[in-house]
Amino acid sequence: MKLFWPKNTEFEVALEQLSTQIPYQPFDEVVVDFTQVLSKRFLRLREKPEVVALGFWLRKANIKSLQTDFLQGGAEKIVRARGTVFHIAPSNVDTIFVYSWMLSLLAGNRNVIRISSKEQNGLTALMQIIVEELANAEFEKIAKQTIICTYGHDENATAVISEACHTRVIWGGDETIRTIRKVPLAPFANELAFPDRxxxxxxxxxxxxxxxxxxxxxxxxxxxxxxxxxxxxxxxxxxxxxxxxxxxxxxxxxxxxxxxxxxxxxxxxxxxxxxxxxxxxxxxxxxxxxxxxxxxxxxxxxxxxxxxxxxxxxxxxxxxxxxxxxxxxxxxxxxxxxxxxxxxxxxxxxxxxxxxxxxxxxxxxxxxxxIGKALDFSGVWDGQNFLTSFTREVVII
The missing domain is CATH 3.40.309.10 (Aldehyde Dehydrogenase; Chain A, domain 2)
Structure with a gap:
């Protein structure tokens, strides 16, 4: 197991500390500020168009549009984060975990992200920016609610995180999804799976x-x-x-x-x-x-x-x-x-x-x-609304 974040911490300790953090409310200002800092930095990587596209997606106008759509359900509703979201990223698209993570973070969740152990073009630059901003004192609370790691085919590690999470997101091929689904989730957890398409x-x-x-x-x-x-x-x-x-x-x-x-x-x-x-x-x-x-x-x-x-x-x-x-x-x-x-x-x-x-x-x-919009990401993917799946509604009568 290799931890990109947090640094100099054992995984078990990081996971235990993560669970003690109180989730944000959806679209907290600090989280929105974090997305804007990342957006500006990603947009500078002009030699990596897929990262620039990610930066463009994170621009404030789009984040505010997501917030407006999210709030259309009614101001009277009490909507809160689900808790901890476990993201399992694919190896063929190295930016996809950021989209998934950002939407979960905007929903208020703590996050554990397992990125592919396979080296990807652009991943080093992407991770460097992310780690630098997580180390920024302004985003200390986000840093405490984030684990980014990589490991091989370790069912034990997947089982530990799956038991601790409230939502599991699997990006991968059909066989990857079948394999991970053999690892049980906590009974109250939900799952989003994005197989071969x-x-x-x-x-x-x-x-x-x-x-x-x-x-x-x-x-x-x-x-x-x-x-x-x-x-x-x-x-x-x-x-x-x-x-x-x-x-x-x-x-x-x-x-x-x-x-x-x-x-x-x-x-x-x-x-x-x-x-x-x-x-x-x-x-x-x-x-x-x-x-x-x-x-x-x-x-x-x-x-x-x-x-x-x-x-x-x-x-x-x-x-x-x-x-x-x-x-x-x-x-x-x-x-x-x-x-x-x-x-x-x-x-x-x-x-x-x-x-x-x-x-x-x-x-x-x-x-x-x-044509030209095939790779544009949105808050609804494969027919599933991320912000809805990443939140829960609290009813008070």
């Missing part, structure tokens, strides 16, 4: 055909960010590209321009990722549902005539695009599964998107956002 984008090919080169470049800039910020491995990064309509000229133009966009960005694909992408593409090409395979330097396109549920499990990221065509948007509902999370779109109005939602018979699709 799959995301897609849908474009109206006729609309794409009508835009000029400047508009296309702007669209592809946003699409690039959605795909490659986390090497297509974030749960909300689009892996399936669905075309509504069959304007072949527009589709060809889109992909040719996207290739140029990636080249302009000087995106570098690791050799191991490139090999995995090629071998996965070639293996998929043997399936009878695959109509076409196109390999290029930066990405691979696998065009499907039909899309089975199990094909989602074979996606490897790194610029592998499944491709599918529908005559109209509502037809997309036929291939959606429980695993599908975020749908980014271009060329559709709200009425068409609402019609699609009304047609879906599975658990699939929790977010529908414009």
């Amino acid at each position: 799959f995301s897609l984008v849908v474009l109206n090919s006729d609309t794409v055909s009508e835009i000029d080169d400047v508009q296309l470049d702007n669209l592809l800039e946003k699409f690039y960010n959605d795909v490659f910020w986390f090497d297509q491995m974030a749960c909300s990064s689009p892996r399936l590209v669905t075309w509504c309509g069959d304007n072949k000229t527009a589709i060809h133009r889109f992909w040719m321009a996207f290739q140029q966009k990636i080249h302009q960005k000087q995106f570098k694909v690791m050799a191991a990722t490139q090999v995995l992408k090629y071998t996965t593409s070639l293996m998929l090409a043997t399936e009878r549902e695959v109509e076409k395979l196109e390999l290029s330097k930066y990405f691979s396109r696998v065009v499907f005539a039909d899309l089975s549920a199990d094909v989602r499990e074979r996606h490897c990221g790194g610029g592998l695009f499944y491709e599918f065509h529908v005559k109209k948007l509502s037809n997309l509902a036929d291939v959606l599964t429980d695993k599908d999370q975020t749908l980014t779109y271009y060329g559709f109005d709200r009425e068409e998107l609402q019609e699609l939602v009304d047609t879906i018979s599975t658990r699939g699709i929790d977010r529908i956002v414009p």
